[in-house]
Amino acid sequence: MENFHYILPEIFISVCIMLFLLVGVFKKNSASLIYNLSNISLVILLALIINLSSLDTIYLFNESYLIDNLSNYMKIILVGSGIFVMLTGSKYIQVINLNKIEYPILILSSILGMMIMISSNDLIVFYMGLELQSLALYVLASFNRDNLLSTESGLKYFVLSALSSGLLLYGCSLTYGFSESTNFDQILINSTEFNYGTTFGIVFILVGLAFKISAVPFHMWAPDVYQGSPTSVTLFFAILPKIAALSVFIKFLYTPFANMNDQWQTIIIFISIASMIFGAVAAIGQKNLKRLIAYSSISHMGYALAGLATVSNQGIQSSITYISIYLVMNLAFFSCLFMLKRDEKYYENIEDLSGLSKKHPILSFSLLIVLFSLAGIPPLAGFFAKFYVFIAVIEQSMYFLAIVGLLATVVAAFYYLRIIKIIYFDPEKEEYETSHNLGLKITLAISTIFILAYFIYPSGITEIVSKITMI
Amino acid sequence: MNFPILSSLILLPTIGALFILFTKSSSGKYQSSKYVALFISLANFLLSLYLWYVFDKNSVDFQFVENREWLSGFVNYKVGIDGISILFIILTTFITPICIISVNATITNRLKDFLIAILIMETFMIGVFCSLDLVVFYLFFEAGLIPMFLIIGIWGGERRVYSAFKFFLYTLLGSVLMLVAIIAIYWITGTTDVEKLYELGIQAKYQNLLWLAFFSSFAVKTPMWPVHTWLPDAHVEAPTVGSVLLAAILLKMAGYGFIRFSLGLFPIASENFTMLVYVLSLIAIIYTSLVALMQEDMKKLIAYSSVAHMGFVTLGIFTMTQQGIEGSIFQMISHGLVSAALFLSVGVVYERHHTRLINKYGGLVSIMPRYAIVFMVFTLGALGLPGTTGFIGEFLILMGAFEKNILVAMIASLGVILGAAYMLWLFKRVVFGEMNNPELKSMKDLKTFEIITLSALVIPILFFGFYPEPLMNSIEASVENTLNMYNFDLINNLALKD
Numbered sequence: 001m002e003n004f005h006y007i008l009p010e011i012f013i014s015v016c017i018m019l020f021l022l023v024g025v026f027k028k029n030s031a032s033l034i035y036n037l038s039n040i041s042l043v044i045l046l047a048l049i050i051n052l053s054s055l056d057t058i059y060l061f062n063e064s065y066l067i068d069n070l071s072n073y074m075k076i077i078l079v080g081s082g083i084f085v086m087l088t089g090s091k092y093i094q095v096i097n098l099n100k101i102e103y104p105i106l107i108l109s110s111i112l113g114m115m116i117m118i119s120s121n122d123l124i125v126f127y128m129g130l131e132l133q134s135l136a137l138y139v140l141a142s143f144n145r146d147n148l149l150s151t152e153s154g155l156k157y158f159v160l161s162a163l164s165s166g167l168l169l170y171g172c173s174l175t176y177g178f179s180e181s182t183n184f185d186q187i188l189i190n191s192t193e194f195n196y197g198t199t200f201g202i203v204f205i206l207v208g209l210a211f212k213i214s215a216v217p218f219h220m221w222a223p224d225v226y227q228g229s230p231t232s233v234t235l236f237f238a239i240l241p242k243i244a245a246l247s248v249f250i251k252f253l254y255t256p257f258a259n260m261n262d263q264w265q266t267i268i269i270f271i272s273i274a275s276m277i278f279g280a281v282a283a284i285g286q287k288n289l290k291r292l293i294a295y296s297s298i299s300h301m302g303y304a305l306a307g308l309a310t311v312s313n314q315g316i317q318s319s320i321t322y323i324s325i326y327l328v329m330n331l332a333f334f335s336c337l338f339m340l341k342r343d344e345k346y347y348e349n350i351e352d353l354s355g356l357s358k359k360h361p362i363l364s365f366s367l368l369i370v371l372f373s374l375a376g377i378p379p380l381a382g383f384f385a386k387f388y389v390f391i392a393v394i395e396q397s398m399y400f401l402a403i404v405g406l407l408a409t410v411v412a413a414f415y416y417l418r419i420i421k422i423i424y425f426d427p428e429k430e431e432y433e434t435s436h437n438l439g440l441k442i443t444l445a446i447s448t449i450f451i452l453a454y455f456i457y458p459s460g461i462t463e464i465v466s467k468i469t470m471i
Numbered sequence: 472m473n474f475p476i477l478s479s480l481i482l483l484p485t486i487g488a489l490f491i492l493f494t495k496s497s498s499g500k501y502q503s504s505k506y507v508a509l510f511i512s513l514a515n516f517l518l519s520l521y522l523w524y525v526f527d528k529n530s531v532d533f534q535f536v537e538n539r540e541w542l543s544g545f546v547n548y549k550v551g552i553d554g555i556s557i558l559f560i561i562l563t564t565f566i567t568p569i570c571i572i573s574v575n576a577t578i579t580n581r582l583k584d585f586l587i588a589i590l591i592m593e594t595f596m597i598g599v600f601c602s603l604d605l606v607v608f609y610l611f612f613e614a615g616l617i618p619m620f621l622i623i624g625i626w627g628g629e630r631r632v633y634s635a636f637k638f639f640l641y642t643l644l645g646s647v648l649m650l651v652a653i654i655a656i657y658w659i660t661g662t663t664d665v666e667k668l669y670e671l672g673i674q675a676k677y678q679n680l681l682w683l684a685f686f687s688s689f690a691v692k693t694p695m696w697p698v699h700t701w702l703p704d705a706h707v708e709a710p711t712v713g714s715v716l717l718a719a720i721l722l723k724m725a726g727y728g729f730i731r732f733s734l735g736l737f738p739i740a741s742e743n744f745t746m747l748v749y750v751l752s753l754i755a756i757i758y759t760s761l762v763a764l765m766q767e768d769m770k771k772l773i774a775y776s777s778v779a780h781m782g783f784v785t786l787g788i789f790t791m792t793q794q795g796i797e798g799s800i801f802q803m804i805s806h807g808l809v810s811a812a813l814f815l816s817v818g819v820v821y822e823r824h825h826t827r828l829i830n831k832y833g834g835l836v837s838i839m840p841r842y843a844i845v846f847m848v849f850t851l852g853a854l855g856l857p858g859t860t861g862f863i864g865e866f867l868i869l870m871g872a873f874e875k876n877i878l879v880a881m882i883a884s885l886g887v888i889l890g891a892a893y894m895l896w897l898f899k900r901v902v903f904g905e906m907n908n909p910e911l912k913s914m915k916d917l918k919t920f921e922i923i924t925l926s927a928l929v930i931p932i933l934f935f936g937f938y939p940e941p942l943m944n945s946i947e948a949s950v951e952n953t954l955n956m957y958n959f960d961l962i963n964n965l966a967l968k969d
Binding site: 265358361372377380390394399407409413417421424455463 | 540541543584606613616620621625626631632635639643644647648652654655658
């Protein structure tokens with residue numbers, strides 16, 4: 001029983017979810033109250049995780065649950081970005097009449113699922129967490145149920161995600177069948193000899209995970225779901241599941257399948273290159289900002305995976321750094337998106353940004369910084385993210401991957417520049433509202449300053465991340 | 472030497488930019504922010520002159536070195552200067568105030584943003600010339616794209632969007648390969664510190680590829696034929712001040728990079744690829760001079776002449792002779808002054824008559840005599856008349872070239888004649904001839920601020936043309952050192968092969 005205080009964060013958030021449900025049932029018009037309470041509970045959750053994070057590696061429940069540096073760091077950025085996602089979206093969901101009690105509760109349950117995924121050390125526990133977060137996400141995607149696009153995106157995500165979960169399960173069962181265990185460490189020990197069963201298992205599991213992280217060729221859902229979902233949910237989609245899926249990627253590749261890196265390395269390299277190129281090329285023609293950011297996130301995931309393909313600690317750390325910087329850039333971008341509001345309506349087409357810089361200099365400056373950072377131009381944070389990845393990639397002499405990746409950034413730069421062109425060079429349109437809620441302003445300010453000032457002290461994240469070693 | 476003088480040089484313009492950003496001007500014209508910008512840039516100029524004064528010209532080591540831990544463990548923020556970099560820094564700090572003075576002629580909207588962009592640009596440009604670490608260099612080198620993109624795109628002419636995109640994407644494409652090379656160097660040698668790399672050297676088997684990667688970036692930036700096509704577009708569409716910055720300083724980053732990195736780090740590869748550079752430089756000199764002859768747009772003509780002049784620079788650098796390299800550096804400084812002056816001169820008439828087409832002008836000498844005089848000085852400077860800086864640069868480069876390869880030198884000499892042809896023809900058509908266009912009669916001669924900026928450029932062009940000693944003096948030791956290291960590496964490598 002004394003183990004329980006290690007999973008205090010998970011217990012706390014589960015209790016909160018149930019409590020808020022009860023409050024929602026018995027107290028009328030409590031949506032805003034629950035929203036705020038959820039946010040507070042997330043802050044407490046973050047504090048609990050940080051409190052535990054100084055500990056060493058701890059195995060719980062027959063070694064099916066693992067708390068180590070990786071899981072701690074990932075949970076911290078997960079919950080941290082969860083707080084900001086809630087902060088930025090609070091006004092938005094009121095304006096588009098989505099302020100229902102289910103919304104924050106679904107977000108909390110999905111975060112709980114992701115935390116379980118991140119800490120899992122067993123196929124079954126992992127799958128439980130995965131499904132918990134997925135089920136919550138299906139509902140969230142179609143949360144704006146009167147909107148055709150939203151329902152479509154929810155359904156699409158559900159069907160495709162269910163398919164990928166099926167593949168994943170099949171992969172898990174194959175792996176279990178050939179390695180005689182569901183425990184990650186045990187699988188590693190049992191799978192010293194090469195056999196096709198495990199190879200198939202790896203492929204199916206990777207397919208399922210690639211779907212969750214929206215990497216090419218399993219990216220088809222991303223643009224539609226990004227565009228159709230309410231913007232606050234899109235922001236959630238853009239960040240949190242990616243964090244969880246990336247850490248599961250790291251876990252799978254470097255714990256149970258660590259011996260078989262010759263099997264999966266080529267797959268990861270292929271997925272990575274395909275995502276980088278596809279994300280860069282397909283985004284060029286987009287007119288909707290959310291759709292565009294979907295393609296942009298596909299290509300960003302390509303870079304994050306490039307780090308994983310290196311089979312080195314440096315590569316893993318660079319991927320984690322990449323996703324940390326990526327989430328800040330997305331937070332900043334979406335905060336800008338939330339500010340494009342006029343007469344109770346939000347605008348999300350690229351054309352709506354036309355001439356923004358004349359009336360809204362600060363907002364457009366933030367967008368400028370974010371977009372150049374997404375394009376990976378120094379000295380902004382996005383450059384360092386790519387820089388770390390390419391350091392790791394080139395260390396392993398994978399020059400092809402590095403050169404393709406960097407050339408893809410040039411293509412990607414084109415569409416980011418196009419947005420900047422529309423903001424700065426084009427004639428102005430109508431003015432947007434300038435009063436925004438405090439949370440939104442704070443998020444935008446913090447994230448922009450982070451991106452802009454990252455170069456002053458770039459060692460901060462790397463020093464924390466350098467504790468995470470898998471090999 | 473505890474005061475971080477180089478970092479102050481780098482940071483001062485940024486601080487000025489932040490100051491302008493956060494101050495509100497009571498009148499809508501932002502006059503006060505212009506004075507702030509001017510004050511900051513002049514202060515930076517004086518600081519750089521002081522730096523030149525305290526700089527030890529006889530030492531071959533890097534001076535005023537600052538070395539701070541930055542990216543934990545593997546990249547340090549390291550800046551320092553030698554005799555070569557100091558001249559470029561002074562060129563930068565000298566051109567920037569001139570740009571800021573000339574701003575009010577051409578920029579009518581969003582003056583405040585423009586000043587911020589210029590000051591930020593100055594930070595990055597000085598950073599490029601100071602940095603002694605490859606990653607830091609790359610950072611400054613690339614970061615300069617952002618303000619320049621905005622300068623062309625926001626304040627440019629009709630086709631500004633196309634030009635801005637072309638400028639950005641060309642340069643970025645060239646540079647990403649350099650990034651790969653820099654990271655590869657880190658894994659090969661374990662450091663990106665330029666001084667350490669000079670000592671360690673890079674194994675011969677890696678040098679060719681690394682050299683090509685660096686070359687791809689510098690060739691675009693120089694620009695060398697055939698990747699020069701972004702330059703005419705960028706120059707034509709950029710506002711006058713933007714063209715000045717581009718021609719005077721941005722193009723010099725590549726020439727500087729060739730000397731500092733290509734020669735310094737990859738001597739064997741540089742030797743291998745000498746012929747490639749010769750051929751590309753000669754094509755640039757002859758071909759773009761011919762193209763320049765045919766131009767009808769003044770700015771485009773000067774842009775092509777820039778490509779030709781930079782062809783001389785690359786030619787001179789790769790002669791690997793004392794004269795050739797010194798000549799190249801001198802030519803870069805000279806071109807920085809002359810091309811800046813020519814673009815400003817074009818800006819003067821463009822602002823009055825709103826066209827850059829040569830055939831719309833003619834006979835300006837009778838109504839704008841002062842303008843005719845300064846424009847003549849610049850024209851002569853551009854074609855390399857003895858007594859101007861242009862002559863010394865070209866003369867030294869050709870001397871170096873004759874020493875190494877007579878054929879190359881002879882072809883390059885043709886470029887001097889062609890240069891004289893297009894510049895004199897331009898001058899003749901704009902300033903002399905008959906005044907056919909009656910609208911021209913209303914044009915006024917130079918205003919006070921134009922006299923200040925243009926004469927500020929006339930003075931160094933003539934002074935250093937007659938008395939190049941101060942400049943030569945400061946580069947001599949460093950060039951000699953670069954060459955010594957270069958030859959030493961080559962001989963060592965040959966010895967290893969035997």
